Amino acid sequence: MRTAVVVGAGIGGIAAAGALARTGWQVTLLERDDRLRPGRGALVLWPNGVRALRGLGLAGGLDGIATPVPPVGIRRPDGQWLVRPVAGAGTGALDGGDVESPPVVVHREDLHDAFIAGLSDQVDIRNAIEVQPARVRRERPAVGDGRTTFEADLIVAADGVQSAIRRRLAPATSFTSGGFAAWRAVIPWYRIPDLPPGLPPHGETLDGGHRFTFASLGERGSSGGSTRGGISWVATVPGALRPEPPAGQLALLRRWFAGWHAPIPQLLAATEPDDLVQDPIGELAPLPETFGVRAGTGGYALIGDAAHAMPHHLAQGACLALEDVATLQAVLANVRGPLGPALDEYSRLRRPRATRVLQQSRKASAVLQPRGGLTSRAMGAALGRANPRTLDRAAAAAAEWAGPTSS
Numbered sequence: 001m002r003t004a005v006v007v008g009a010g011i012g013g014i015a016a017a018g019a020l021a022r023t024g025w026q027v028t029l030l031e032r033d034d035r036l037r038p039g040r041g042a043l044v045l046w047p048n049g050v051r052a053l054r055g056l057g058l059a060g061g062l063d064g065i066a067t068p069v070p071p072v073g074i075r076r077p078d079g080q081w082l083v084r085p086v087a088g089a090g091t092g093a094l095d096g097g098d099v100e101s102p103p104v105v106v107h108r109e110d111l112h113d114a115f116i117a118g119l120s121d122q123v124d125i126r127n128a129i130e131v132q133p134a135r136v137r138r139e140r141p142a143v144g145d146g147r148t149t150f151e152a153d154l155i156v157a158a159d160g161v162q163s164a165i166r167r168r169l170a171p172a173t174s175f176t177s178g179g180f181a182a183w184r185a186v187i188p189w190y191r192i193p194d195l196p197p198g199l200p201p202h203g204e205t206l207d208g209g210h211r212f213t214f215a216s217l218g219e220r221g222s223s224g225g226s227t228r229g230g231i232s233w234v235a236t237v238p239g240a241l242r243p244e245p246p247a248g249q250l251a252l253l254r255r256w257f258a259g260w261h262a263p264i265p266q267l268l269a270a271t272e273p274d275d276l277v278q279d280p281i282g283e284l285a286p287l288p289e290t291f292g293v294r295a296g297t298g299g300y301a302l303i304g305d306a307a308h309a310m311p312h313h314l315a316q317g318a319c320l321a322l323e324d325v326a327t328l329q330a331v332l333a334n335v336r337g338p339l340g341p342a343l344d345e346y347s348r349l350r351r352p353r354a355t356r357v358l359q360q361s362r363k364a365s366a367v368l369q370p371r372g373g374l375t376s377r378a379m380g381a382a383l384g385r386a387n388p389r390t391l392d393r394a395a396a397a398a399a400e401w402a403g404p405t406s407s
């Protein structure tokens with residue numbers, strides 16, 4: 001039986017471990033944390049992400065946990081429109097744009113549960129194992145944490161933006177800050193504040209380089225809504241990560257977004273420090289030369305943020321990780337001999353695709369959060385100049401992906 005070690009139990013790693021195990025591989029999943037924890041916050045899944053889930057046989061897991069995101073447009077802090085939503089042709093980065101169906105939003109914990117349910121008995125889960133770059137062998141697929149060495153035919157690097165495996169295999173690649181920090185949170189259903197009637201359940205607001213987006217995850221357990229429910233939001237501001245403890249960060253967020261239209265201050269007031277996750281926003285540069293590295297008769301595959309972390313403005317990182325997994329599963333499906341040709345094919349399919357989405361993502365971030373932080377008025381003019389529909393096109397180009405064998 002073929003063996004695989006998957007390093008990192010984020011969205012990409014858990015999906016990869018399940019996909020390989022369901023197709024007959026014996027899989028070991030290594031995670032540095034002491035248990036498999038879902039990420040906090042919510043994720044927008046575009047049609048390409050849903051298509052990848054379908055390819056993996058996991059799309060059924062979205063039943064009852066996914067809430068459609070209709071076109072939301074873009075507002076100024078005073079609530080006036082910078083860009084009005086147009087049904088079927090959105091302009092906000094969260095809008096459906098020219099793609100065939102609207103994106104959906106899911107609670108990361110709900111998606112995690114669906115993926116865990118998709119892991120088979122073939123997956124041996126090892127927690128509290130932190131793979132060290134120095135323990136990644138180039139001549140034969142093997143990784144280790146300094147105490148134990150794990151060998152396999154295939155090692156899948158799903159260990160995120162600071163990937164230890166990538167550092168060893170693609171040392172020229174590193175994370176470059178985009179000059180922004182982002183916070184995400186989900187306010188659980190039982191703490192949702194009373195909001196003025198008639199407010200849309202989703203929104204995006206920009207000013208002076210600051211951006212706030214929010215999306216309703218529905219009622220807890222409501223049919224067609226998220227299992228956990230709540231309201232998710234993401235705030236992005238220029239600057240480096242904040243060193244304050246979470247309560248101090250929350251106080252800053254409340255100050256920065258004070259006076260913005262409802263429900264933004266209300267959502268921040270209902271958020272608790274423990275709800276917050278802070279992330280640096282940036283990209284991997286240059287992208288690794290290859291996402292598949294041969295080693296002996298086996299090799300390594302880089303997936304997800306380990307291969308192509310990028311700014312979150314198009315909300316595509318997790319969708320691309322799922323595309324990676326669906327593609328890897330497809331290219332490995334009928335391999336009998338050495339894995340080298342399949343890994344080359346994986347890289348041939350995935351690297352150009354990730355490069356294109358990274359470029360679209362840069363365009364979206366330059367329009368939505370230009371360096372220097374434009375005021376609402378200047379932002380309105382810039383968005384006007386950015387026509388025809390730069391954001392739509394960026395979003396649509398990112399979301400178009402026909403399936404595991406398309407590049």
Ligand SMILES: Cc1cc2nc3c(=O)[nH]c(=O)nc-3n(C[C@H](O)[C@H](O)[C@H](O)COP(=O)(O)OP(=O)(O)OC[C@H]3O[C@@H](n4cnc5c(N)ncnc54)[C@H](O)[C@@H]3O)c2cc1C
Binds near residue numbers: 049131164183184279
């Ligand atoms: C603010 C924000 C909003 C976003 N919104 C969206 C969105 O709406 N839609 C979307 O598609 N994407 C979105 N993204 C991107 C998305 O979150 C990421 O692309 C995705 O989570 C990457 O998943 P991953 O599995 O590759 O990596 P990760 O989720 O980072 O998982 C890596 C795992 O590896 C483990 N690990 C790390 N190092 C080691 C080691 N040395 N040894 C063992 N284990 C290790 C970690 O503990 C972790 O469990 C957003 C990102 C941000 C910052």
